[in-house]
Amino acid sequence: MKILQLLSIGQALLVALFLGVTSSSAAEKQAETIDELVAMFDDAKCMECHEETHNEWKSSWHSRAVVSSLKGMHNFIAIGLKKEWNTPLTKAQIMKCLDCHAPTVKYASEKLAVEIGNMIVTAHKMKGTAEGDKAKKELAKLNVGCLSCHNIKAGAVARGLHGEPIPGMIYGPQGEDADDAHETEELVDITRASFCMQCHGKYKAADGETIQCNTLSGSYQNTYIAQGGSKTCQDCHMKTGHTFPGGHDLDIVKEGLGLQVEIISYGHLPGTLKKKLKEEKKWIPSAVVNVFIENKTGHRVPDG
Numbered sequence: 001m002k003i004l005q006l007l008s009i010g011q012a013l014l015v016a017l018f019l020g021v022t023s024s025s026a027a028e029k030q031a032e033t034i035d036e037l038v039a040m041f042d043d044a045k046c047m048e049c050h051e052e053t054h055n056e057w058k059s060s061w062h063s064r065a066v067v068s069s070l071k072g073m074h075n076f077i078a079i080g081l082k083k084e085w086n087t088p089l090t091k092a093q094i095m096k097c098l099d100c101h102a103p104t105v106k107y108a109s110e111k112l113a114v115e116i117g118n119m120i121v122t123a124h125k126m127k128g129t130a131e132g133d134k135a136k137k138e139l140a141k142l143n144v145g146c147l148s149c150h151n152i153k154a155g156a157v158a159r160g161l162h163g164e165p166i167p168g169m170i171y172g173p174q175g176e177d178a179d180d181a182h183e184t185e186e187l188v189d190i191t192r193a194s195f196c197m198q199c200h201g202k203y204k205a206a207d208g209e210t211i212q213c214n215t216l217s218g219s220y221q222n223t224y225i226a227q228g229g230s231k232t233c234q235d236c237h238m239k240t241g242h243t244f245p246g247g248h249d250l251d252i253v254k255e256g257l258g259l260q261v262e263i264i265s266y267g268h269l270p271g272t273l274k275k276k277l278k279e280e281k282k283w284i285p286s287a288v289v290n291v292f293i294e295n296k297t298g299h300r301v302p303d304g
């Protein structure tokens with residue numbers, strides 16, 4: 001009897017816990033349209049006070065992380081899922097790309113996520129038509145934005161420790177007081193290489209599938225750090241703030257390649273000696289050129 005009572009108390013507690021969990025996740029807002037999603041994570045309003053950072057970010061690849069990768073995503077959806085694996089397009093499938101290319105889509109409803117997937121197909125397949133251009137224009141609103149990094153992904157490397165991000169909270173390197181502008185919380189995780197590596201490396205989807213657009217993080221960890229390298233991704237890639245230069249930027253590409261040229265000059269007398277003795281001897285000035293190319297980046301070059 002006592003045991004039974006205890007059990008039922010335990011069950012009641014469990015039920016209460018369960019209800020608590022489900023009601024709080026049900027309360028989590030899910031966007032039904034792209035504009036609703038954009039409003040939930042509105043980067044435009046950051047511009048009012050962080051104009052320079054916003055302009056830098058705008059010029060970076062992070063600001064167009066969906067529209068610059070349409071072909072690959074089209075192939076994943078229209079060829080991979082549809083033709084090769086005969087798998088329906090769901091939010092879980094599209095997140096295998098967008099969790100890194102547009103993290104806000106995590107907060108889209110199932111219906112909207114699938115709609116976004118279909119828009120990606122339309123934007124690529126009907127490129128140049130009014131319908132294709134319209135889809136692309138909508139998709140351009142999705143990217144790796146301010147809040148993708150300063151909220152959604154800020155503590156994601158240690159989700160167990162930090163829990164889910166607080167809506168509206170800005171996680172930053174110092175937790176600098178922003179007066180009434182917004183709440184700020186210091187999170188050193190964002191200054192570490194592991195923060196970048198969650199997207200610039202191997203990815204494990206919810207169903208266990210691994211996905212990888214590049215292997216940069218692998219060579220950063222196994223070659224650069226293993227050989228005593230001590231710089232973080234941020235040290236090298238955020239020297240100019242939020243522009244995040246990479247392989248598309250000639251200045252940083254030049255910086256990444258050390259060029260050392262060694263020239264040894266010598267004289268050269270062509271032809272056999274016998275023949276030469278008869279004719280006028282002619283020394284030809286020659287040189288040996290040794291070129292040493294050094295990789296000064298924190299990983300393989302080129303990537304991909």
Ligand code: HEC
Pocket residue numbers: 068069070071072073074076096097098099100101198199200201202203211212213214216246303
């Ligand atoms: C772990 C995070 C992550 C996931 C998941 C991911 N990507 Fe990427 N993707 C990246 C990063 C980071 C880059 C930039 C790589 C670089 O420039 O070195 C990239 C680059 C690309 C590019 C090249 C873009 C260009 O400008 O050249 C394409 C295409 C692409 N991804 C498609 C996809 C598709 C399709 C999926 C889903 C099947 C996907 N990605 C899943 C992180 C990811």
Ligand code: HEC
Pocket residue numbers: 043046047050053054055057062144145146147148149150172173190191234238241242
């Ligand atoms: C790809 C991820 C990423 C995106 C996108 C991003 N940030 Fe940051 N931001 C960082 C990181 C990492 C730091 C910390 C750099 C450090 O101190 O090592 C930082 C630092 C900052 C800081 C404090 C230091 C400084 O540079 O003034 C501000 C303010 C800031 N970000 C604002 C923004 C705004 C506004 C946007 C959107 C326009 C944005 N960030 C987009 C990653 C990002």
Ligand code: HEC
Pocket residue numbers: 042043045046047048049050146147150170171172173174175176177178179181182184185186187
């Ligand atoms: C009304 C002005 C205002 C707006 C709007 C605003 N910020 Fe700030 N923010 C500040 C001030 C002031 C600070 C503190 C001083 C500084 O670092 O510039 C700050 C600091 C920060 C920091 C640094 C936190 C740290 O750890 O030191 C980040 C990151 C940041 N803001 C991101 C954002 C993002 C992302 C948005 C848009 C969602 C945004 N801010 C909108 C005024 C604003």
Ligand code: HEC
Pocket residue numbers: 061062064065066068069099100101103144148149153195196197198199200233234237238244245246247248249
């Ligand atoms: C939410 C995922 C995400 C995070 C976090 C992230 N990135 Fe990216 N990054 C991307 C994607 C996706 C692209 C590719 C955009 C494209 O080409 O379409 C990219 C592009 C870049 C590029 C440009 C590559 C090129 O080919 O020119 C650089 C450099 C870069 N990221 C560095 C960083 C650094 C450094 C950090 C950490 C401070 C970081 N990123 C954090 C997703 C992310």
Ligand code: HEC
Pocket residue numbers: 193196197200216217220231232233234236237245246247248252253255256257296297298299301302303304
């Ligand atoms: C010691 C400095 C240094 C460190 C540390 C470093 N990088 Fe780089 N990275 C560079 C330079 C320089 C380039 C340009 C060379 C090139 O792409 O040819 C580059 C290129 C890139 C590119 C563009 C690759 C391409 O092929 O387009 C990405 C993305 C990138 N780095 C991300 C990262 C990430 C993520 C980390 C941390 C895990 C990191 N980097 C660590 C210096 C560094």
